[in-house]
Amino acid sequence: MNSTEQSNASCVSIQKSTYEHININTLLQPLGGIRQYIEKGEHVLLKTNLLIPSDPIKAVVTNPAVIRAVAQMILEIGGIPYIGDSPSGQFTKRRLEKTYTKSGLTALANDLGIELNYDTGVTKINISDGKKLKKTLFCDFVLNADKIIAFPKIKTHSFMIMTLATKIMYGAVPGLTKTKYHSLFIRRAAFADMLLDVLSVRTPDLFIMDGVTGMQGNGPSGGTPVSLGVLLASDDAIAMDLAICNMLGIEPIGIPTLRQANIRRLWPSEIQYPLLSPDDVHYSGFLLPSTIDLLVPSSKKRRQQPVPTAKCTACGQCVEICPKKAIRIIQNRASVDYSKCIACYCCHEICPYEAIKLEFVT
Ligand code: SF4
Ligand code: SF4
Structure with missing residues (x-):
């Protein structure tokens, strides 16, 4: 550096x-x-x-x-x-x-x-x-x-x-x-x-x-x-x-x-x-990711989770990259076990079909 x-x-x-x-x-x-x-x-x-x-x-x-x-x-x-x-x-x-x-x-x-x-x-x-x-x-x-x-x-x-x-x-x-x-x-x-x-x-x-x-x-x-x-x-x-x-x-x-x-x-x-x-x-109105929370008080932080959608082709790339082995293909669609997910968003990043949405955990 x-x-x-x-x-x-x-x-x-x-x-x-x-x-x-x-x-x-x-x-x-x-x-x-x-x-x-x-x-x-x-x-x-x-x-x-x-x-x-x-x-x-x-x-x-x-x-x-x-x-x-x-x-x-x-x-x-x-x-x-x-x-x-x-x-x-x-x-x-x-x-x-x-x-x-x-x-x-x-x-x-x-x-x-x-x-x-x-x-x-x-x-x-x-x-x-x-x-x-x-x-x-x-x-x-x-x-x-x-x-x-x-x-x-x-x-x-x-x-x-x-x-x-x-x-x-x-x-x-x-x-x-x-x-x-x-x-x-x-x-x-x-x-x-x-x-x-x-x-x-x-x-x-x-x-x-x-x-x-x-x-x-x-x-x-x-x-x-x-x-x-x-x-x-x-x-x-x-x-x-x-x-x-x-x-x-x-x-x-x-x-x-x-x-x-x-x-x-x-x-x-x-x-x-x-x-x-x-x-x-200067550029006004640049959209940050919906996952930003570093400037939010911890009491108000809400985690987002990856949700596979109907665009999924069951290609398996997210299954391979998930570091916690939290994804399986079930009935031709990726399915996430949220008890294992650490919200790293690698699956969202690698999906070639933009088939994974990020949604707030309710
Ligand atoms: S990478 Fe995308 S298209 Fe491939 S299995 Fe995962 S969600 Fe489905
Ligand atoms: S966010 Fe990370 S840990 Fe969670 S399912 Fe996707 S790749 Fe796996």
Whole structure:
């Protein structure tokens, strides 16, 4: 993490953008340009957000137009970009193929002549100063990179409220190990601390946030796209996430990762905005998930539970991912045993048919 003490000032570059006209040069210029981060001959992981196989128009995954613009710039200076992530579910070549193709990255990689990662190797890593995790499995394709540029997306998250730059490296934890951590870290604060531990294993050198089209409501896969029209760049994940809260009018202490980062004294003392400020791109009425309750007095908190609907095709993906084995297929529909459910919302996140609703427990 670049801002390890509260005395550090951080820089967040913000510009208005569409997917048709992306000017990465201008965005990165206040940070020193791409050469500040990448040297000729370096293998550069473009760590995208590939939650599930999904058409980019749905705003579930990072839009390939943003990755294309950065990959072209890296190629121009002689770097060797490659694209990778570990989506939800099994970390297998087959699932990667499906995810890349549906998300528009196979076509992009073929067009630019760059590689998509298919290495599913993992290594056990010690995190000596981890608060919740002292060791973890980590994907080799991340560890093998000379440099990492991460591409988070502005999205809501039913469990973590927002999934932004501080959560992007959870995709470096392989497949179903992520599911195990939901079972180990049931409370939001503990899960957020685990995410900060993961981020510290290999913090990206640069973050470029896709906020052209974001997601609001019950994300990270079941919300609705929202046109925000921005790109952000920074080498400080926390500064970037604070800037987005500012832009969307969200109280940052209500976001578990930012709240735990504040407790760890990781917030920068100052954020500089050399291009636009969050006020310049302010968006009113952004819808947070219905599950937000961090700012609600505990006496008034009401839990939400996942409810499979008639859209269910009995594909079984939620059964596989549920960390508490709380879901079975009964009469061709997913059925939840609420006595086992810990409200992690992994089932809601992975369902490819948006067949799981979140409803208040009565
Ligand atoms: S709820 Fe969704 S993920 Fe679960 S079995 Fe039905 S369609 Fe598949
Ligand atoms: S049923 Fe869904 S929300 Fe409940 S524990 Fe399983 S995956 Fe998590």
